[in-house]
Amino acid sequence: MRIVFFGSPIFALPSLSRCINLDNAEVIAIVTQPDRRQGRKSQLIPTPVKSMAINYGITNIFQPHKITNDIIEKISQLKPDVGIVAASGHILPEQLLAIFPNGVLNLHGSLLPKHRGASAVANAIIAGDSESGATIMKIVKEVDAGPILGQVRTPILITDTTSSLSERISNIGADLLIKILPQWINGEIKPEKQNVQLATHTKKLKKADGKINWYNSSNNIALTVRAFNPWPLANTMYKQKLFVIHQAWSIPDFYSEEKPGTIIEIIENENQNSSTFLRKTIAVVCGEGALGLTEIQRSGKKVQSIKDYLNGDRSFIGSNFD
Numbered sequence: 001m002r003i004v005f006f007g008s009p010i011f012a013l014p015s016l017s018r019c020i021n022l023d024n025a026e027v028i029a030i031v032t033q034p035d036r037r038q039g040r041k042s043q044l045i046p047t048p049v050k051s052m053a054i055n056y057g058i059t060n061i062f063q064p065h066k067i068t069n070d071i072i073e074k075i076s077q078l079k080p081d082v083g084i085v086a087a088s089g090h091i092l093p094e095q096l097l098a099i100f101p102n103g104v105l106n107l108h109g110s111l112l113p114k115h116r117g118a119s120a121v122a123n124a125i126i127a128g129d130s131e132s133g134a135t136i137m138k139i140v141k142e143v144d145a146g147p148i149l150g151q152v153r154t155p156i157l158i159t160d161t162t163s164s165l166s167e168r169i170s171n172i173g174a175d176l177l178i179k180i181l182p183q184w185i186n187g188e189i190k191p192e193k194q195n196v197q198l199a200t201h202t203k204k205l206k207k208a209d210g211k212i213n214w215y216n217s218s219n220n221i222a223l224t225v226r227a228f229n230p231w232p233l234a235n236t237m238y239k240q241k242l243f244v245i246h247q248a249w250s251i252p253d254f255y256s257e258e259k260p261g262t263i264i265e266i267i268e269n270e271n272q273n274s275s276t277f278l279r280k281t282i283a284v285v286c287g288e289g290a291l292g293l294t295e296i297q298r299s300g301k302k303v304q305s306i307k308d309y310l311n312g313d314r315s316f317i318g319s320n321f322d
Helices: 010-020 048-055 069-077 120-126 162-185 218-227 306-312
Strands: 002-007 026-031 036-038 043-045 082-086 104-108 131-138 148-155 234-238 241-251 263-269 278-285 290-298
Touching: 002 010, 002 048, 010 026, 010 048, 010 082, 010 162, 026 048, 026 069, 082 162, 104 162, 120 162, 120 218, 131 162, 148 162, 218 234, 218 241, 218 290, 263 290, 290 306
Parallel strands: 002 026, 002 082, 082 104
Antiparallel strands: 036 043, 104 131, 131 148, 234 241, 241 290, 263 278, 278 290
């Protein structure tokens, strides 16, 4: 089985690793995003998929911004059997799909037909879904609309961020992919058409999406804090400088006449049957409820617990986020 693997970020690594180590299979080429300049020295950094491919001695590595006829011709000359996609970031033209006798399979980070499109993991958290998972589907022209070959589910924990949930989905999805792939090649799987009536569509996250609107409910803001970690990170302005909230939780039943965005101290009783278990919670007044702060980061500073942060900023309580 001759595989061409399309992928770029860390999410794709478990699938690539399993494809490389699959019996009676060979990853003959990689298609990934171009190297990007990062850091203060603006060094060119390869994608995680490219780095893994090099480590495994894969020499056919293509890094186009866009799939062109030239790339399609080069891949065609390699005589591939099947294509595997895991977050490559490319649009695959029909001419490319046509060169694979067994089609191109995609690992998508949601339970299709729910959350078609980009940023599926983050959008599942924002939506307040109780579970997510991975779907293996055959790629067709319409985005994430192809027939389903298999799915695997995982609960969304109240502590899950996009980072932690993506890692879990990438691993269970890779296991599912390697189970399905030989069966698909041998004609043992009948694809299942997606129910269009149940389809929902996501939007690609932008940096601007991270800005918190304190007039939203604390439940909504707590979900976005988790969904926007590790990117674009939920943020606000404090004393005219960026202030990032890395971890927080919702206190939905809290009521205050203070303006949303006001930073307050709440005394909570952790044991309703006793008055001896009291804790001080630093929270932010929201349109509904309050947001308890756990880990924060002021511009130019390291990530800190709220307790450690207060040691250096006594004026924090009673002030306001912009």
